[in-house]
Amino acid sequence: MIKELRVDDRLIHGQVALTWPGHLGTSHIVVANDAASKNEMQQSALKMSVQGTAKVLVRDVDGAIKLFQNPKAKSIPMFVVVNQVKDAERIYSGLNGQQIERINIANVGRFDGVDKNLKTEINGSILLTTADKDAANKLLNSGANVVHQVIPTDKAEKFSNLLKE
Amino acid sequence: MSNNIILAAFLCGLAEFICYGGDWLLGQNMADQPIVVGPLVGLLLGDLQTGIILGAMLEATFIGAVNVGGAVSLNPSVATVLAVAYAIIGGGDTKAAVALAIPMGLLGGLLEVGTYVLFSLFQDSWTDAADKANEKKLIWLHYGVWFARSLVFFVAVFITVVIGVKPVAAFIKSLPSFVENGLGLTGGLLPAAGFAMLLSMVWEKKLAVWYFLGFILVEYVKLPLLAVGIIGLVFAVVFAFYDKDIFDLKHSKTDTNSNKSASQQEEEDFLS
Structure with a gap:
């Protein structure tokens, strides 16, 4: 069961490792990222950043989807982190929208090296490429619960409202 | 205005510079925490004891106010320097100083x-220097921006102490005594609020029992806090050794299970 599917361009960092697992009541973090799954150095850095507080597993997106379909995984509350909206959409459709309580587009598109002029700036922490925007619309159209909430003490904003503005 | 207050304000600013600047210079080493700042300011102002007492009370208050990433809520070093200055230079009550520290910390957070925002103006110089591989300029920018930013805090604390501490202390003394009493009571409650914030972050079933054990030891057994602290340390050491044994055991297990791929094994460990 996925308590939260978070889109964060830094994957695991302080906000993710320290504030969210306690708030969500989960001690299992899955990083679903194609690049990180092939980069051992990045994997050990990701694991190091949550030393002791939670278990971390790094998989490519398809591997992560397979993991979530494992019957054992269905009973464990998990916190899943991806770094682009596209990947969140892949997981959502890969699971037919099942098991995912909430998708949180928290931070995205600040460090991907794509020219800022080619992106839509939703707010200071969300810059969407056209691919990401399409993915977000696809998620909304299929009825996913999509919000924007950087840390637990922030208010959760409906992502559809942010896109309209 | 006497030279004394100027000197005292300079020392307060210096302490802020050392602690806040020092924290950022050497990899966020926590030098900006009240437990470090309080005694230093106390020492510089000639009243170490008040500095230590306030440092400890404020540490308890601010321990749950963690600034994660760019999300700044409170600045503990500004709050501590000004609270200690209020207590020592202004002769204010230490508990009232704790209550006053909160709004000061909020203003410090805004600063x-x-x-x-101000120093993000240098962003383009950074990128430019990195593009041209201009090592000298990068080093200058690194330490220069650090120095300028810490100097802003030095100046802010200096000015606040010079113009603010004595008038505020005199003002609070001029109010009816129930106001200072009320501030003192609030100040006494704030460390509890600080710990509550910390607990809300780290609370889980496994840890909750320790909370109740601590409560019983203090409230019913009436042990002094130092004794409770040492008992805690003993438990921490015992559990650290157990954890290490378990860790070693797990690792020896994965070595023998070599018929599974590392990736499968990893997945099984994760789901277990």
Whole structure:
């Protein structure tokens, strides 16, 4: 069961490792990222950043989807982190929208090296490429619960409202 | 205005510079925490004891106010320097000083965000220097921006102490005594609020029992806090050794299970 599917361009960092697992009541973090799954150095850095507080597993997106379909995984509350909206959409459709309580587009598109002029700036922490925007619309159209909430003490904003503005 | 207050304000500013600047210079080493700042300011102002007492009370208050990433809530070092200055220079009650520290910490947090905005003006110089591989310029920017940013805090604390501490202390003394009493009571409650914030972050079933054990030891057994602290340390050491044994055991297990791929094994460990 996925308590939260978070889109964060830094994957695991302080906000993710320290504030969210306690708030969500989960001690299992899955990083679903194609690049990180092939980069051992990045994997050990990701694991190091949550030393002791939670278990971390790094998989490519398809591997992560397979993991979530494992019957054992269905009973464990998990916190899943991806770094682009596209990947969140892949997981959502890969699971037919099942098991995912909430998708949180928290931070995205600040460090991907794509020219800022080619992106839509939703707010200071969300810059969407056209691919990401399409993915977000696809998620909304299929009825996913999509919000924007950087840390637990922030208010959760409906992502559809942010896109309209 | 006497020279004394100027000197005292300079020392307060210096302490802020050392602690806040020192924290950021050497990899966020926590030098900006009240437990470090309080005694230093106390020492510089000639009243170490008050500095230590306030440092400890404020540490308990601010321990749950963690600034994660760019999300700044409170600045503990500004709050501590000004609270200790209020107690020592202004002769104010230490508990009232704790209550006053909260709004000071909030203003310090605003100042911190302000400096982030201000010094982001150098962003293009950084990128430019990195593009041209200009090592000298990068080093200058690194230490220069650090120095300028810490200097802003030095100046802010200096000015606040010079113009603010004595008038505020005199003002609070001029109010009816129930106001200072009320501030003192609030100040006494704030460390509890600080710990509550910390607990809300780290609370889980496994840890909750320790909370109740601590409560019983203090409230019913009436042990002094030092004794409770040492008991805690003993438990921590015992559990650290157990954890190490378990860790070693797990690792020897994965070595023998070599018929599974590392990736499968990893997945099984994760789901277990």
